[in-house]
Amino acid sequence: MVSIESKLFCFLLRLIKKKKFLDMQFAFGRFNFNTSQEPTRKTSKICHVEKRQINGHNTFTLTPKGQKSNTYILYLHGGAYVQSFVKQHWKFLSFLVKHTRCTVTAPDYPLAPEYTYRQAFEFVVPLYLEIIAKSEASQTILMGDSAGGGFALALAQKLRRDSLPQPDKIILLSPWLDITLKNPAIRRIDRVDPFLGIAGLKKAGLLYAGTSDPNTNMVSPINGSLEGLGKISIFIGTHDILVADTRKLKSQANQQGILINYREYKNMIHVWMLLDFPESKQAKNEIIEIILNNKIIL
Numbered sequence: 001m002v003s004i005e006s007k008l009f010c011f012l013l014r015l016i017k018k019k020k021f022l023d024m025q026f027a028f029g030r031f032n033f034n035t036s037q038e039p040t041r042k043t044s045k046i047c048h049v050e051k052r053q054i055n056g057h058n059t060f061t062l063t064p065k066g067q068k069s070n071t072y073i074l075y076l077h078g079g080a081y082v083q084s085f086v087k088q089h090w091k092f093l094s095f096l097v098k099h100t101r102c103t104v105t106a107p108d109y110p111l112a113p114e115y116t117y118r119q120a121f122e123f124v125v126p127l128y129l130e131i132i133a134k135s136e137a138s139q140t141i142l143m144g145d146s147a148g149g150g151f152a153l154a155l156a157q158k159l160r161r162d163s164l165p166q167p168d169k170i171i172l173l174s175p176w177l178d179i180t181l182k183n184p185a186i187r188r189i190d191r192v193d194p195f196l197g198i199a200g201l202k203k204a205g206l207l208y209a210g211t212s213d214p215n216t217n218m219v220s221p222i223n224g225s226l227e228g229l230g231k232i233s234i235f236i237g238t239h240d241i242l243v244a245d246t247r248k249l250k251s252q253a254n255q256q257g258i259l260i261n262y263r264e265y266k267n268m269i270h271v272w273m274l275l276d277f278p279e280s281k282q283a284k285n286e287i288i289e290i291i292l293n294n295k296i297i298l
Contacts, residue, residue, distance in 0.1 A: 002267045003278045010239075010269060013194040022080060022200030031079075036087040037108060039094075046094040057123060059107040062097050070139045071102040071291060072131045074167075076124070076155070078146025078174075078271060080201055081112045081208035088274040089145075095284065100291045102141075105131060109151075116210030117154075117219050124155060129164070137165035141291065142230065145271050146242075147208075149175025154221040156229045167230040171290060174236055174271045177222040177245040179205025180214050185244035192239045195270040222249055226258045233261040233290050235283055237268025261290065 013019075025031050039049050039060060047062040075093060077085050085108065093104050107127055110119040132140055144152035149172035156170050181202055190198060209219045217224030222245055226232070232253075236246045243264065253260045263286060265272070265279055273283035 006268070006272070006277045006279060009275070009277070010194045013269070018195055019193070019197035020200075022082075022197055022204065025082070026200060026203060031082045031111070032084070034086055035079075035084045036090060037084045039090045040087055043090040043094045047097045054107075054127075055123065057108055057110060059105065059127065062093055062104040062106065064097050064101045064103075067101060068103060069101040070135055071100065071141065072135045072139060073102050073104045073141045073143050073291075074124075074128055074131055074152075075104050075106045076109065076142075076144035076148035076151045077106065078144065078148045078176075079111070080176075080204040081117075081120075081147045081151075082204045084108055084111070088271075092274045092284075096288070096291070099288050102291060112204060112207035117208050117212070118210065120151065120208075121155070121158065121218070124151075125158070128155070128159070128167075132165055138168050140167045141169045141171060142167045143171040143173070144175070145173035145274060147176050147204075149173055150177050150179075150219075150221055153177065153229075153232075154218050154224065157217055157221055157224040160225075160228045166228065169290060170230045170232045171287060172232065172234045172246075173273055173287075174240055174242055175234065175246065176201070176205075176242055177249055178220040179209060180220060181205075181241070183244040183248060185247075186241045189239070189241045189244055193241045193269065194239070196241050198241065222252075226253050226256060226260075231261070232258075233263070233287075235263045235265070235273055235287070237265045237270065237272055239267050240270045242270065 050061040052059055077089050097104055109123050142152045142156055152170060159166060181198055215223055234246050236243045250260055250262050268279055273280050
């Protein structure tokens, strides 16, 4: 049964016409609506926060107060490749640090429309290499939500092509796997998705791709190979238009004999696991279990 909290939140999203927000941001040429470009005060109370600038872009490292594990997470935030962090990102990341004792590196990577995927990769690949130099690839996790989830999978594919070490795990939260949104199933799911609007997403995706083919796996990793990558986990909701492509990716993996830890939650919306529903708590428990390789009850 879907929680009351989830139902009320979906009602609110429809009331404020959330699906139109990205269109309005394009209309006004501003993409900083409701952003939180730096960690919140509450995050700083839970974690040690280090901020540094690389080529004019901020990168934040969150570490636990007290004993820390050897696990490092490179986290790529969502926001349709045009928007920075929001408060929910910092709450989620500090939660992970607190309960797993891991270290999280969260870059505010170059965004469209000023930049394209080329600059985003140029920024993030050295960060990944820096992390595995401190630790080991076998103790490193790539994680991202929405656009950041697509970016994380595309990054893993690039690392394989470049013969660089793979992360141990790749955790994708409501990932945007194909910026073209051409999957015909998307139109059917759009009727029940109160969060994402197709037109705005398509526009943002094309800006991120720049002059490159939007079907290249660098921006649409559903078109890339899954062979030789780290262990993949996917969390998605059935009321998220992006579920059409996560299902397609799961089918492709099955055909290739590749195991994916696939978690599809009934009636859940886009990036619900970053929120505070009972279903969010369940998903967070499962994510922590993946990170720690054992079961934990919060």
